[in-house]
Amino acid sequence: AMAPEEYRQGRPASHRELFGFHTKDYIQAFERAQFRGGVEDSDRRRYQLGTLENPYFPGFFDTASLATGSGVLAAEAVLEGVTAFSPAGGMHHAAPGQARGFCYFNDPVLAIQRLRRAGLRVLYWDMDAHHGDGVEAAFAEDPDTLTVSLHMDTDYAYPYQGGRLTDxxxxxxxxxxxxxxxxxxxxxxxxxxxxxxxxxxxxxxVVLQAGTDILAPDPLSKFRVSNGLFWQVVRQIVAESPRLLVLGGGGYHPIALARCWTGLWAILTGRSLPAELPATGQTLLKAVEWELDDADAPGYGQQFLALQDTPRPGPVRAELRERLDFLLHHHPLFANRSSAA
Incomplete structure (x- = not known):
């Protein structure tokens, strides 16, 4: 169980905070849709609200505002000297005047803006399987914010543009x-x-977007990464970051997400992970409504018994080595300073 000092009650984002990145007409259309109980056709087309990608649901403005304000609150906690985790955040696709890719407000942008107002130099590291395009665009002109994204190729994956090796x-x-x-x-x-x-x-x-859709079970990813490797990366980031804000992100297999973020929370709070889940944990995972897994598939039941996946090592392909070599020899941050991987 969490101790009272380990969590804070989230809060909605203020209009002033939202206006720091999002347009006034978009915010008004968003609020209007919630008040009316649906999105007008003209607003749907203009703002991409109420689409299959960004659906309407009762209270959707309040929900998005709470997640976003909680991210800013987490940034303020970091300024106080603690490491903070805002699991409802990481909505990295949202544009100033449009919802995009299941993201209504861009909480990473607002959180980074809060850190920048405090004069801090920010490294944003995006683990999500999808390119963090909205955050990248927001800080493209800011020399004191560096955005880094490891993701699926946008030639075949959302957002279907940008995020290429030479971008x-x-x-x-x-x-x-x-x-x-x-x-x-x-x-x-x-x-x-x-x-x-x-x-x-x-x-x-460092601001870490900790999307879990890089994990092998995720239905929207083409990656085969285990949560053990995910935790290995997080451990190093936690150990070496001067200060750290962790945000949530994409994750479309709820059981895989719950197992992964349980381990993430353990790393952030210095807890140890049990080799086997206690009965209460197994019961909670089995209660999750999820029908896309094949219950007869090998290893299906293992996800309910332990938090850690079976490791997924494999050969390192020349294609990846070539991409790393290109970055390390041509990107302005590395040129004339690095050697090949």
Whole structure:
């Protein structure tokens, strides 16, 4: 159980905070839709509200505002000297005047803005399987904010543009990873980029978007990463960040997400993970309504018995080595400073 000092009650974002990134007409249309109980056709087309991608549901403005304000609150906690985790956040696709990719408000942008107003130099590291396009665009002109995204290739994955190896808006670093990327490959990519960027950019604070859709079971990902490798990456980020804000993100397999973020929380709070889940934990996971898994598939029941996945190592393909080599020799942050991976 969490101790009272380990959590804070979230709060909605103020209009002033929302106006720091989002347009007034978008916010008004969003509020109007909630008040009326649905989205008008003209607003749906203009703002992408009420679509299959960004559906209407009762209270959807209040829900998005609470998640966003909680991210800003978490940033303020970081300014007080603590490491903070806002699991409802990480909505990295939202644009100033449109909802995009299940993201209504861009809480990472607002959280980073709060840190920047305090004069901090920010390294934003995006683990989500989808390119963090909204955050990248927001800070493309800010030399004191570096956005880094390791993601599925946008030639076949959302947002279907940007995020390519040669896309460097501002100082952004983008690494599209090959399909079926395994633990060994992801570990190599992280080891090649993280220490160099930490040294070259020298941030005051790291903002980690901890989307779990890189995990093998996720239905919207083409990756094959285990949560053990996810935790390995997080442990190093926690150990080496000068200050740290962790946000949630994409994750479309609720059982995989719950198992992964339980481990993430344990890392952030210094707790140990049990080799086997207690009966209460197993009961909670089995109660999750989820019908996309094949109950007859090998290993299906293991996800209810333990938190950690079976490791997924594999060969490191030349394709990935070539992409890393290109970045380390051509990106402005690395050129003339690094050698090949």
């Amino acid at each position: 460097w808006p501002g100082l952004a670093v983008n690494l599209p990873l090959p399909k079926e990327v395994n633990d060994s490959e992801y570990a190599l990519a992280f080891a090649a980029l993280w220490p160099r960027l930490l040294q070259h950019f020298d941030p005051d604070v």
